[in-house]
Each structure stands twice: as structure tokens, then as C-alpha cells.
Amino acid sequence: xxxxxxxxxxxxxxxxxxxxxxxxxxxxxxxxxxxxxxxxxxxxxxxxxxxxxxxxxxxxxxxxxxxxxxxxxxxxxxxxxxxxxxxxxxxxxx
Amino acid sequence: xxxxxxxxxxxxxxxxxxxxxxxxxxxxxxxxxxxxxxxxxxxxxxxxxxxxxxxxxxxxxxxxxxxxxxxxxxxxxxxxxxxxxxxxxxxxxxxxxxxxxxxxxxxxxxxxxxxxxxxxxxxxxxxxxxxxxxxxxxxxxxxxxxxxxxxxxxxxxxxxxxxxxxxxxxxxxxxxxxxxxxxxxxxxxxxxxxxxxxxxxxxxxxxxxxxxxxxxxxxxxxxxxxxxxxxxxxxxxxxxxxxxxxxxxxxxxxxxxxxxxxxxxxxxxxxxxxxxxxxxxxxxxxxxxxxxxxxxxxxxxxxxxxxxxxxxxxxxxxxxxxxxxxxxxxxxxxxxxxxxxxxxxxxxxxxxxxxxxxxxxxxxxxxxxxxxxxxxxxxxxxxxxxxxxxxxxxxxxxxxxxxxxxxxxx
Numbered sequence: 001x002x003x004x005x006x007x008x009x010x011x012x013x014x015x016x017x018x019x020x021x022x023x024x025x026x027x028x029x030x031x032x033x034x035x036x037x038x039x040x041x042x043x044x045x046x047x048x049x050x051x052x053x054x055x056x057x058x059x060x061x062x063x064x065x066x067x068x069x070x071x072x073x074x075x076x077x078x079x080x081x082x083x084x085x086x087x088x089x090x091x092x093x094x
Numbered sequence: 095x096x097x098x099x100x101x102x103x104x105x106x107x108x109x110x111x112x113x114x115x116x117x118x119x120x121x122x123x124x125x126x127x128x129x130x131x132x133x134x135x136x137x138x139x140x141x142x143x144x145x146x147x148x149x150x151x152x153x154x155x156x157x158x159x160x161x162x163x164x165x166x167x168x169x170x171x172x173x174x175x176x177x178x179x180x181x182x183x184x185x186x187x188x189x190x191x192x193x194x195x196x197x198x199x200x201x202x203x204x205x206x207x208x209x210x211x212x213x214x215x216x217x218x219x220x221x222x223x224x225x226x227x228x229x230x231x232x233x234x235x236x237x238x239x240x241x242x243x244x245x246x247x248x249x250x251x252x253x254x255x256x257x258x259x260x261x262x263x264x265x266x267x268x269x270x271x272x273x274x275x276x277x278x279x280x281x282x283x284x285x286x287x288x289x290x291x292x293x294x295x296x297x298x299x300x301x302x303x304x305x306x307x308x309x310x311x312x313x314x315x316x317x318x319x320x321x322x323x324x325x326x327x328x329x330x331x332x333x334x335x336x337x338x339x340x341x342x343x344x345x346x347x348x349x350x351x352x353x354x355x356x357x358x359x360x361x362x363x364x365x366x367x368x369x370x371x372x373x374x375x376x377x378x379x380x381x382x383x384x385x386x387x388x389x390x391x392x393x394x395x396x397x398x399x400x401x402x403x404x405x406x407x408x409x410x411x412x413x414x415x416x417x418x419x420x421x422x423x424x425x426x427x428x429x430x431x432x433x434x435x436x437x438x439x440x441x442x443x444x445x446x447x448x449x450x451x452x453x454x455x456x457x458x459x460x461x462x463x464x465x466x467x468x469x470x471x472x473x474x475x476x477x478x479x480x481x482x483x484x485x486x487x488x489x490x491x492x493x494x495x496x497x498x499x500x501x502x503x504x
Contacts, residue, residue: 018161019161019162020161020162021160021161021162042228042229043162043228045227045228046165046227046228046229049224049225049226049227050227052225053225
């Protein structure tokens, strides 16, 4: 199992708490956001937009569809940050 | 008449400038209270009139509205969801009784401008629709209220929003009544909702339809010779309609009976009422409900405080009833014009008068124009219980709706 980036994890947990009112003590890295936390496809759209706005990234939508767990969310953010710095695709954070 | 064909009101919820519960609102109506203010933001936005009514909504934490729910709510839909939860709570109803295919939702709403402020701001900042997220599409649809009420209530019958300008929710109540009368539904959650943000009222203000009176509390004065325009108001109004058979079976408290709904259209001008359309609507109501005009003891007028509309309505009332007709008042003198919500809210105001035995005044009314046909407008509360009430609602496009309400008797 890959080591998780704690700095990103902390921000992701904050988004999940604030946007979806999820309880922090339930948010372990391998919890499934859809099956265990009952997020739906509309929530998934808003989760991605919230992360993009927070991290100043623009995600690849195909990759976003693969997200299931919190660990997936963190690696998705890491990947997007890398991709965006390479391609300069990121928008400037307002 | 069979009990399955009689339609009674068994639940009431109200979020209005007159109060946040049925009893609070009733008390305000009886005292002739009003909460009309001058809102400085409207002047900043270039409005001709800064007047509007004001809500004071207590903390909604009691109802545990989740943030995930709130993100799909426009201002009007927020009033709809909050008012539904209050209805169930205050009327001590079991929410499970409103699930299933025999219960429907028919509400009135005709705009959802508020979320567009956020939509345009987001697009200007991020330059991509993607950043609007998932909630915006729900929030910006006119059916936002019925859409959100559906999953919240669990009703599986009809789910629809009716839009008919300022007669929207009067038609919604009437259509709900008709669905029960026809046996297609046993219960209908109906009502009307009106957003109050500046954007929703900007284009109405552009018409010069709003009062410019410098004394906010004196500005809404339907039928009075010094009226100079309406004052916009808003909030949320919910009524639960049930067949008498179902209401008795479930042992629900009955607030009143709906005994008629009529509709007509002017078919003439977009904004200028013909008068003949409203007259046709009232006359067809009497015919359908088999009542004589003089059986009506209170008429809750549509009168909004505009110079022309009130004059036309007073003329029609005079033509139908003569000079000795029913007591008339426009509760818009206290609430301002609650537009899409007004049909439903004014039925609630009328039911408060039935329940608590009074007729609310048309505050600020001094006298009609010199040459006007005089009707029986009251500017002081009457301490008598109305038995049969006619509620008028008219809207742009010349759409007319009348509802006939009765004190419930076995």
C-alpha cells in the first residue's frame, strides 16, 4: 500500500467534513465514499469541483471517475497537481 | 356529498413576514401588523423602489436540514422544505402518512432567479461550466420546490410545479383540490413559494409597479385612493389537502373545507386586466359550488395596491355584489404582494380568520377614489367568524383563479 500524503489528506478530510457533513472518525483511508458513506454521483461532481477549487487544479474527468476511497482521492489530487504543474493546465486560484 | 369527494385542509405551514407559525400569523392579521421595510441594497442595485416585506426566520437547526440537502435548494425551495418540516411538526402529523402513490405534490412557483447570481459569478471567475457543480441545475429550475419536496416527503403520486404568475399557487391549490375531487389522489401537499432576493424583483421594479411611498408601513394600501404601487413580499406557504374520508380515517384535525375552484383567462392583454375575465371566474365559481353571491361573507381580494388593478377588481366586485356585498379586505396591505406564494398564503390567512373568529383589516385604507363604485372594504378588524370565503388571485397574462373556502361542518 502506498504511503499517503498527510498534508493532502488533511485538506481532503476537511472538504469531506464541510461539504458532506461526514464524521471525521469514520473517515479512514480505505473507507468507500459511495458504498460506506452513501455519496452519490451528484456528490462526486461536487467533491471534484471542491477539490479543484481548493488545490487550484483542473482534474482529468476520466481519472476522477475511478475514485472510490479516501486514499484514491488523495492520490488523485497528487496526480492532478503533478499533471497540472507539467502541463500548466491549472487555472489560477481566484 | 360522498366523503371521498369532499376536500379538507388538514395541515398548514407558513413562513411569512407576519410570522413563522399559523398562530403567530393569525395574531398579526388580527392586530393589523405589518413588516414592510426600506431595503438599502435595492437602491444600490438601481431599483426605483427600495420597499419590500421582511422575513425573520428562527434558527432552522431544529429541523436538521443537512448541508447536502441545502446545496440543492434555491431560496424558494429552502422556504418549501423548511415550511413542510414545520407543517408536519406544528400540526403533529405523521410523515409516513404522506408517502406512497395516493399522495401528490402540486405547488406554485414562477421564478428561481437567486441562484443565477452565483452561477454568473462562478462562470466569470472560472470560465468553465464544470465549476458550477451538481447543485446548480436543480437550483435554477422553476420546479426546484416540487423537485426537492418529492424525495423529502416520499410522496409517489403527481409531482408538479404550476407557474401562472401571481395566481400560481391559487391554481396549485385548485388543481390539487380537483385531483382529489376526481378520485385520482387522496391527499395533496400544495402551497406556494416566493423568493425575495434583489435579482428576482429587479425586472418587476423596472415596470414602475412598486410603491415609492417614503413611509414603508403606509406604502401597501390596496383600494385606497392614495395607493401608488405594490410592495413585494415573499416566503413559503404549505397546505395539506385530503379527502374528508382519509382525514377522518387518519384522525386529522380539520382547519376548513375547500368547496370550489374556478379559473378563467382574460385572453386580451399581457398586463392590463380586462375585468371581464375576473368576473367570469367568480361567476363560474358560484355556479359550480351552487352558492349565491350574497352567501359569501368575506372576500379576500387580490388587490395589490396598484392603481389600475385594484380599480378593476373593485368594479367587478361591485358588478357582482352591488353596494351591499361581502366584507372585503386585501391582506396584501399587511404582507405586501407575496406574488407566486400569495394564492396559497391568502388561503392560509383566510383559514386563520375562520379558526380564530375574526376578519382581518385592509390596513391603510381610508377611502376609494371619488368616482369609484363603492364596495364594503374594512380597515379595522371585525370580530366575527367568516363562514364562506372567496379568495381571488389574478396574474400577468390575464390568468384568473378563485377559491371558495368554508368553515368545516360535518
